[in-house]
Each structure stands twice: as C-alpha cells, then as structure tokens.
Amino acid sequence: MEENNSNVITLIMAAGKGTRMKSNKSKLVHKIYDKELVKRVVELAEKIGSSEIITVVGYLKEQVEAVLGDRVKYAYQEELLGTGHAVIQAEKYLKGKKGKVVILYGDVPIIRPETLKNLISKSISQKECATVLTAIYNNPTGYGRIVRDEGGSIKAIVEERDADPLQKEIKEINSGIYCFDIEELLLALKEIKPNNSQGEYYLTDVIKIMNEKGLKTGAVIVDDNTEILGVNNRAQLELLTKVLRMRINSTHMNNGVTIEDANTTYIHDEVIIGKDTIIHPNTTIKGDVVIGENCEIGPNAYIREGSRIADNVKIGNFVEIKNTKIDSGTKVPHFIYLGDCEVGKNTNIGCGTITCNYDGINKNKTLIGDNAFVGSNVNLVAPVKIGNNVKIAAGSTITEDVPDDALAIARQRQLNKVPK
Ligand code: UD1
Ligand code: CA
Numbered sequence: 530m531e532e533n534n535s536n537v538i539t540l541i542m543a544a545g546k547g548t549r550m551k552s553n554k555s556k557l558v559h560k561i562y563d564k565e566l567v568k569r570v571v572e573l574a575e576k577i578g579s580s581e582i583i584t585v586v587g588y589l590k591e592q593v594e595a596v597l598g599d600r601v602k603y604a605y606q607e608e609l610l611g612t613g614h615a616v617i618q619a620e621k622y623l624k625g626k627k628g629k630v631v632i633l634y635g636d637v638p639i640i641r642p643e644t645l646k647n648l649i650s651k652s653i654s655q656k657e658c659a660t661v662l663t664a665i666y667n668n669p670t671g672y673g674r675i676v677r678d679e680g681g682s683i684k685a686i687v688e689e690r691d692a693d694p695l696q697k698e699i700k701e702i703n704s705g706i707y708c709f710d711i712e713e714l715l716l717a718l719k720e721i722k723p724n725n726s727q728g729e730y731y732l733t734d735v736i737k738i739m740n741e742k743g744l745k746t747g748a749v750i751v752d753d754n755t756e757i758l759g760v761n762n763r764a765q766l767e768l769l770t771k772v773l774r775m776r777i778n779s780t781h782m783n784n785g786v787t788i789e790d791a792n793t794t795y796i797h798d799e800v801i802i803g804k805d806t807i808i809h810p811n812t813t814i815k816g817d818v819v820i821g822e823n824c825e826i827g828p829n830a831y832i833r834e835g836s837r838i839a840d841n842v843k844i845g846n847f848v849e850i851k852n853t854k855i856d857s858g859t860k861v862p863h864f865i866y867l868g869d870c871e872v873g874k875n876t877n878i879g880c881g882t883i884t885c886n887y888d889g890i891n892k893n894k895t896l897i898g899d900n901a902f903v904g905s906n907v908n909l910v911a912p913v914k915i916g917n918n919v920k921i922a923a924g925s926t927i928t929e930d931v932p933d934d935a936l937a938i939a940r941q942r943q944l945n946k947v948p949k
Contacts, residue, residue, distance in 0.1 A: 536628025544587030611729030
C-alpha cells in the first residue's frame with residue numbers, strides 16, 4: 530500500500546443554524562442517549578482511526594467548542610455560503626497533506642464505523658479521488674441526485690433545485706458523506722462557482738470537476754438507509770434515538786440477552802450485558818455499566834453510570850442503581866435505591882431500602898457484605914459498613930457500622946395506646 534493511503538483526516542461540518550429545532554441551543558449539542566450529536570460524530574471519526582479531526586463551526590460555535598474541547602481542531606465559517614465553502618474554511622489544515630479526507634456532519638450521528646471504513650478502503654483500493662456514500666430512496670425529493678453514465682460511473686451530483694425532470698427521477702441520492710483525495714479535493718474546490726439556484730458553493734460540484742479532469746470517482750451504496758439519517762427537528766431526533774435503540778437492543782439479543790420488549794428497553798451505547806440475562810420492559814441502563822450472565826433486570830429498573838452487576842443477580846421493579854457494585858447471587862427485588870454502594874454475594878436487600886448516600890455536600894459509600902439480609906424499608910445512612918451474615922430489622926435507620934453476624938435494630942419500639 531502506498532504511504533499516503535494510510536492517512537485519514539476527518540472533517541466535520543458543524544456550522545449550520547438548525548433553526549427547525551426551535552431551540553436556544555445549537556442543534557449539534559442536542560443529545561441522543563445522553564451524548565451530544567456532534568460528540569457522537571467525533572467518536573465515529575476516532576473509531577475509524579482519523580489522524581486529525583477538523584470541525585467547521587459557525588453559528589453558536591462556543592457551545593460546540595464547549596462539548597468537544599481540544600479533541601478536534603476548529604475552522605470557522607462566518608457566513609454559510611455552502612458546503613463547498615465550508616470545506617474551504619478548513620484549507621489551512623489540509624494544505625500540504627496527503628491521503629484521504631472523510632466529510633461528515635455534526636447532525637448525522639449514527640453511521641456505523643464499518644460503513645465509513647468500507648468507504649475509505651474502496652476509495653483507496655479503486656484509486657478514486659472521490660468516493661461518495663449514496664443510498665437508494667423511494668422518495669428522493671430534496672436530495673442531490675447521483676448522475677451516472679451508461680457504464681455506471683458517477684459523473685456528477687445534481688441538487689434537487691438544479692435538476693431537470695429526468696434527473697429528478699433518479700432514486701440514487703447523495704448522503705453528503707464522502708472520502709476524497711486531499712490534494713485533488715483542494716484543487717477542485719478552487720474551481721467551484723456559486724452559479725446555481727441557491728447561489729452557494731456546492732461541495733457536490735467537485736465530482737463533475739474531477740470527472741472533467743479525467744480523475745476517477747465512485748460510490749458506495751449504503752446497505753442500511755437509517756445510518757445516514759440526520760437531525761433537523763425534534764421528531765427526527767426522536768426517530769434517530771429509536772433507530773439507535775433498536776440497533777443496540779438487536780446487538781444484545783444477537784449476543785444472547787433476552788429483551789422482552791425492545792420498544793421500551795433503553796440501553797445506552799457503552800453497556801455490556803452477559804448472556805442469558807433477561808431484561809424486562811421499561812428498563813433503562815445507561816453510562817458505563819457492566820451486567821453479568823444470567824441476571825434478571827426489571828421491569829421498571831433504572832441502572833446508571835458506574836454500576837457493575839455480577840452473574841445471577843436479580844434487580845426487580847422500581848429499582849435504581851447508581852455507581853454500585855453487586856456481587857453474584859444477590860437480590861435487589863423491589864422499590865430500592867442503591868447509590869455509591871458495594872454489595873457482596875447472596876445478599877438480599879429488602880423492599881423499600883435506600884442508601885442515604887448524599888449528605889448535601891459529599892457522596893458517601895455504603896458497604897454491605899455477603900449473605901446479609903437487609904429488611905424492608907431500611908435507611909442506610911452513608912458512610913456505613915454492614916458486615917457479612919448481618920440481619921437488619923425492617924424499618925431501621927442504620928447510622929453506625931454493623932459487625933459480621935450481628936442483628937441490627939434501629940427503630941422505635943412500638944407502643945400500643947388502647948383507649949380506656
Ligand atoms: C447536501 C448535498 C446534497 C445531499 C444532502 C444530504 C450539497 C450542495 N448538497 O444538501 O447533495 O443530498 O446534503 O443531506 O452539498 N453546512 C455548513 N456550511 C454551509 C452550508 C452547509 O456547515 O455553508 C452544513 C449544514 O449545517 C448541514 C450540511 O452542511 O449540516 C448540509 O448542508 P445543506 O445546505 O443543508 O445541504 P443540503 O441542501 O442538505
Ligand atoms: Ca440538509
């Protein structure tokens with residue numbers, strides 16, 4: 530392989546206004562599963578091994594910069610004069626570089642990394658100066674159309690507004706995602722002119738320019754059209770969340786996890802779940818969570834960041850678990866909150882038990898041993914340590930450590946006042 534083939538720079542377009550979101554915030558900092566759209570795209574760029582990531586920012590750039598920090602380099606587009614103009618703003622980062630540049634969008638966040646890797650490797654192996662990611666749409670209205678010659682080679686991309694009636698019939702559309710040869714792209718960009726219906730500098734025009742120079746261009750048709758969906762309004766934000774949810778849930782099911790109702794199961798990207806675990810409906814699992822094999826989770830469970838659940842654990846209904854380790858065989862069956870807690874093996878946590886982990890200033894830890902039995906409606910006021918084989922009487926408010934094998938009772942005795 531030639532030396533210049535190994536270098537891939539990714540350029541992310543993030544200058545747009547996103548007015549249809551009806552938001553005070555930049556569209557790009559809206560979130561899917563707790564993660565900003567633009568951050569998802571940066572992570573995608575990282576996953577494909579980009580040597581540099583350049584983000585073209587403009588409208589509300591401070592908000593985008595606050596999310597991305599120094600993970601990327603920034604180019605600034607003051608006026609939105611078109612997608613080609615946006616790329617030209619990043620010229621100083623591309624000049625003198627060899628290799629490929631991949632164009633992505635801050636609001637097109639759920640492309641699979643494999644799809645981009647495939648785009649790049651086709652571009653390299655076929656020696657194409659431009660490789661376009663395209664899709665076949667039954668209703669292509671609004672998108673740029675892919676114009677091919679009789680041999681099937683791509684000749685140009687024509688925008689809807691500039692297309693003639695015959696071109697409007699074309700069902701192959703431009704996703705807007707490309708892999709370009711860096712040097713040829715910069716040369717072609719020098720030739721684009723805003724002589725189109727919108728008076729914009731179209732990035733798409735470089736395809737025709739390259740073809741006229743006799744350079745090779747090509748395309749990869751995406752298998753799964755949902756990957757190239759973008760977010761322009763709140764309904765699309767919901768749609769993409771749903772697509773991602775179904776994709777993640779399918780992956781877990783393919784790996785041997787039972788999900789009773791994928792429509793109401795919300796498992797964020799980073800979560801790991803062992804096989805034969807069963808997830809009941811209305812369960813949310815988010816953040817960096819690891820769940821072992823053969824567990825039972827839900828219904829109506831909420832498992833949050835930093836939690837580690839071993840094998841054969843039961844987490845039941847209306848249970849919230851945050852930053853908590855639970856060892857194997859333990860049961861956390863109903864109406865329980867465990868935060869900043871560690872629970873040993875084969876322990877039973879009674880209904881209504883809560884860790885009082887926050888004292889208003891600090892988050893404090895609760896440690897619970899093996900084979901413990903925590904009765905119903907117990908308050909565990911952290912920091913506190915409960916030993917092995919401990920029993921805690923129902924309704925207790927535990928403020929002091931309980932040694933191994935003890936029975937702890939921490940509540941008022943009952944008084945029956947019988948009327949005379
Ligand atoms: C573009 C493509 C079209 C493709 C479609 C896919 C062009 C000329 N057309 O059309 O072929 O089918 O995407 O969605 O490229 N942006 C900037 N600065 C600008 C202009 C745009 O950063 O000056 C960003 C926008 O924020 C947006 C993206 O680029 O995220 C696409 O721009 P837009 O003008 O909406 O292009 P489309 O008309 O959708
Ligand atoms: Ca658009």
